Each structure stands twice: as C-alpha cells, then as structure tokens.
Amino acid sequence: MFTEEPSYDVLKTENAFLRARVQELERALEACVPRESAEEQHHVPYRKIFDALPVSLGVYRRDGLSVAMNTTSLELIGGIGDEIIGKFNILEDPSSISAGFVENFQRAAALGKNVTMPPCAYETAGSTLATIDERTVWTETTYVPIKGDAGIEFLVECNIDVTERQKTQKALEEKHALLQALIDNAPMSIFANNLEDRTILVNQRCADAMRLPPEAILGKTPRDLLPEDRAEEYLREDRQVLEKGSGIEWESERVRDGKPYHILMTKFPLRETNGKVYGVCGISMDITQRRRAEADNRRLQEEIIRMQEESLRALSTPLIPIAEGVVVMPLIGSVNGTRAQQVMEALLEGVSRHRASIAILDVTGVTFVDRQVADALIRAAQAVSLLGSNVVLTGVRPEMARTLVEIGADLHGIVVHSTLQSAIQYALMY
Structure with missing residues (x-):
C-alpha cells in the first residue's frame, strides 16, 4: 500500500513554521543568558588607566583607610604603595588634620558631592642649592565621593599640581603690589573710570585730596563724588578722550579751601591687549608751586635785566x-x-x-x-x-x-x- 507524498505547498508551510519556532527559541535563550557589558567585551584595563593618569589619585574607604594610589601619587610623595595602601588612615594622621584635609574629606562624605580645597604648599626633598620656591610644590586637592549600595563607600583624593599657576599668581600679585605702591607714592593724583563712568582705580593722594578713603571712591561715579558742575565737566573731558581716541593735556586754575591753585591734567584712554578701549585714566598734578616759582623767576629776571640795563647805562x-x-x-x-x-x-x-x-x-x-x-x-x-x-x-x-x-x-x-x-x-x- 503506497502512501501519498505531501505536496510542495504543504512542505513550504511546514518549513516556515519551523523557522518561526527556531527564532522564538533563540529569543528565549538570549533572554535567559546574561550579556557581557561593553567594558567586558572590550576588556578595559582600568588599573592601567588609573596608573597612567598624570594626576595624583588616591582612594580611601569611608573610614579613612587608604586602599589605592596611582603611580603619579606615589611618585609625588616619594613613597612605596606597600608602605601606605592598607596602612595609612587619613582620619588619624595629625598633619592631614592640621592641614585641613580631614575636614574637607569628611565634608565630601557628608554632602555626597565634590569638595575642592584651596591650593596647599609643601616642600619636596631636593638639592639644598635650590631656592625655597624651587623646592615648594603647590597642589589643589579635590575629594570625590563614590556611592555604593550602602551609600558613600569610597572617596577619591585628586591632587592637581598648580605650582606654576601659583607662581604666576604670585608674580601677578607682586606686580600689582609694585604698581599700587608706585601710584600711591607718586606725587600726583591718579584715577581711572570704566565706560560706565565708575571708578576702577584711585591712588592714595587722590583719595586724600577728596578727603575719602579709597574704598569709598571705588565703584562710584563722578556724580556720586563731585559737585554737579564739576562732575559734568569731568564727564565731558572723558567723552572728549573717548571720541578722540588719544590723550589730552591742559592746565586749569581751581579753588581749594578758599585759595587758588593750579593743576596740570592729563587724560588718556585705557586699552585691552586687543586695542579695545575699556576706560579713561586721569593724572592730576598740583603745579601751584611751579607756577609761583616761575612767577618769582620772571620777577627776578626782570630785576636782573633792569639792573643790567642800569649797569650798561652807567658803563655807556x-x-x-x-x-x-x-x-x-x-x-x-x-x-x-x-x-x-x-x-x-x-x-x-x-x-x-x-x-x-x-x-x-x-x-x-x-x-x-x-x-x-x-x-x-x-x-x-x-x-x-x-x-x-x-x-x-x-x-x-x-x-x-x-x-x-x-x-x-x-x-x-x-x-x-x-x-x-x-x-x-x-x-x-x-
């Protein structure tokens, strides 16, 4: 007895059913088997990256115990990892407490956010011939809290070398102090306003002339400090400088304490490095004594000329x-x-x-x-x-x-x- 063979259409239908079933089983299998993370797929060498970073990094447990330090950190302190990791506790270290590291460590742990300390200096071992500035290293420390299942579990101490920045800042401060000393001791009044007419610079002589401390002048406008007519004159002079784009100089006679006096005034625009004007500087010099000396000198010359004429007349x-x-x-x-x-x-x-x-x-x-x-x-x-x-x-x-x-x-x-x-x-x- 012969069995009738299935037709082509029946076979095609069965194959399609079987393919669908296989795809369904594959999807179920994928759902059951955990996938590798991108990091695991690419085998990221976290420890090598940690050691290769040019920033000093140290990892502490929440209780202050050191659990990791990268190569840069060990080189910076001149230490060996086995002598520090697992043995040093920042919360128990007297120098860390006195320098404020512990306080900021605990703040970061309590707040759950980064805490950055002001730059801190310490002296490194080196040649005794080197100057103090050459042996001193400045670092800016930031504590970064790391959360785990139980809250803050670790804190990363990140130390950035800011020695050059501190040296530059020191140089700028010294330069500023030098300039301030020069203008404060200059035999003239020096002042400057920005484009909003507010005072951005005043030396001690100018403040003394106005009978105000410098801090009471800074940030104020001429209208805040001077009589209305003098303030408007002052502002007209500034506008003239800004319109001209260069300095102007003139002499004027004024009255102080009921007595006339002469001043030589110079005003010029202040420019940024790109040439953009950001204000006007004025220098005022009291030339009353000079004018008196010139008048006395003229009188003396006239007297000498008269005497010479009389002598010549007598000789002639x-x-x-x-x-x-x-x-x-x-x-x-x-x-x-x-x-x-x-x-x-x-x-x-x-x-x-x-x-x-x-x-x-x-x-x-x-x-x-x-x-x-x-x-x-x-x-x-x-x-x-x-x-x-x-x-x-x-x-x-x-x-x-x-x-x-x-x-x-x-x-x-x-x-x-x-x-x-x-x-x-x-x-x-x-």
Whole structure:
C-alpha cells in the first residue's frame, strides 16, 4: 500500500513554521543568558588607566583607610604603595588634620558631592642649592565621593599640581603690589573710570585730596563724588578722550579751601591687549608751586635785566669826578638816540650830584654821529649849562665837525678843545 507524498505547498508551510519556532527559541535563550557589558567585551584595563593618569589619585574607604594610589601619587610623595595602601588612615594622621584635609574629606562624605580645597604648599626633598620656591610644590586637592549600595563607600583624593599657576599668581600679585605702591607714592593724583563712568582705580593722594578713603571712591561715579558742575565737566573731558581716541593735556586754575591753585591734567584712554578701549585714566598734578616759582623767576629776571640795563647805562655813559667841581664823561662806540638821551640824563644827574662847575664831554672814541645824535649831544650840553655849569667838548673829529656845521648847531656857551688833556688843564685853571 503506497502512501501519498505531501505536496510542495504543504512542505513550504511546514518549513516556515519551523523557522518561526527556531527564532522564538533563540529569543528565549538570549533572554535567559546574561550579556557581557561593553567594558567586558572590550576588556578595559582600568588599573592601567588609573596608573597612567598624570594626576595624583588616591582612594580611601569611608573610614579613612587608604586602599589605592596611582603611580603619579606615589611618585609625588616619594613613597612605596606597600608602605601606605592598607596602612595609612587619613582620619588619624595629625598633619592631614592640621592641614585641613580631614575636614574637607569628611565634608565630601557628608554632602555626597565634590569638595575642592584651596591650593596647599609643601616642600619636596631636593638639592639644598635650590631656592625655597624651587623646592615648594603647590597642589589643589579635590575629594570625590563614590556611592555604593550602602551609600558613600569610597572617596577619591585628586591632587592637581598648580605650582606654576601659583607662581604666576604670585608674580601677578607682586606686580600689582609694585604698581599700587608706585601710584600711591607718586606725587600726583591718579584715577581711572570704566565706560560706565565708575571708578576702577584711585591712588592714595587722590583719595586724600577728596578727603575719602579709597574704598569709598571705588565703584562710584563722578556724580556720586563731585559737585554737579564739576562732575559734568569731568564727564565731558572723558567723552572728549573717548571720541578722540588719544590723550589730552591742559592746565586749569581751581579753588581749594578758599585759595587758588593750579593743576596740570592729563587724560588718556585705557586699552585691552586687543586695542579695545575699556576706560579713561586721569593724572592730576598740583603745579601751584611751579607756577609761583616761575612767577618769582620772571620777577627776578626782570630785576636782573633792569639792573643790567642800569649797569650798561652807567658803563655807556660813565661820569668821572676828577677834581672838585670837575667831572668828565668819556664816550666810546656808536651813539644812537637812546644813548644820547642817557648821556643827557647822566650829565644832568652827575653835575647836580657833584655840584660840578665844569663838565667835560669827551667824544674822541665815538665812531659815528648822525644829525639826530649830534643835535642830541648839543642839547645835552645846553641843558647842563642851564644848571650853571660850563660844558667843555673834546675830541671832535672832522666828520662830527662837518655834521655840526651842516645842522647849524648852536655852540654858544660850549668850550671846545681838541684833546681831553687840554680840556682838563683848562678846567683845573678855570
């Protein structure tokens, strides 16, 4: 008896059922077998990473016992792991307590969040020839709490070397202190405002002038500190500097305690390293003493010039008494109208002072005489004669004689001698 073979369609249906059943069983199997984590699949070497990190890391149990330290941490303290791990307890270490590490360790554990300490310095072993700064290491410590099933189970101590940062900060602080000392001791008032007109810098001299402590000035605007008219003037000056983009300088006179004083003011823009303006700086110098000194110097110069003029006048018109009642005035060089006037004044004053009866006017050394000067000399002689004195004119050169004739000079009452010697002999025998 033959059995009828299943048709193609029946076989196709059975195969599809079987494939679906296999897929269902595979899914059930996957649900029962735990999968490997991504870390397990890639075999992440956590310990190697922990040791390779360039940051000092130490792991403590919640009770303070050290349970792990990476290579960087051990190198930093110069220790061996077997001497520390499982033996050192931070909560029992006196130096950790006194330095504040324990306090911050416990804070992180209690709060359940990171706690970062201020930078802490300690000295490393090294060459005795090195300076203290070279042996000192600064670290910034952060405690990171690690939670487990029972709460905070571990704390990671992360120490970042901030030595260079501390050195830079120290250098900046020293530079700032130096600049502050310079501006505080400068013989001028120094101040600066930002673009909101608030004071960002003031030196001690400026604060003293305003009769306020520096901290009472910082952050304030000119309208907070000055009378309204002066504040508006101050702000106009700042706007002028900002619009011009460069410094300005001027002098002004003001009144303080009822007394006038002079100041030299300079204002200029403050710029960031990229050239952007962020404020205006002003430097005010009291130049009252300078102005007074300049005025005194001008008066002194005028007095010196006056005395020099008098000395030159005396030298240019010397009057020499040679005997009782006899004076001589020898003239040398050129004679202009001004000097001719001086001759007349000196003759009149000398004749009157010495009560001279004869005045000898010697023109031997006169190089040039024009009509105006010749006339002035004759008038001087005539003026002397009005005082009751006789004038003797000596040393007349041909060109002077010609000039006197051309101008029709009136020589009445004037005795003329060719030489000074003969004039003196005449005067002594008079």
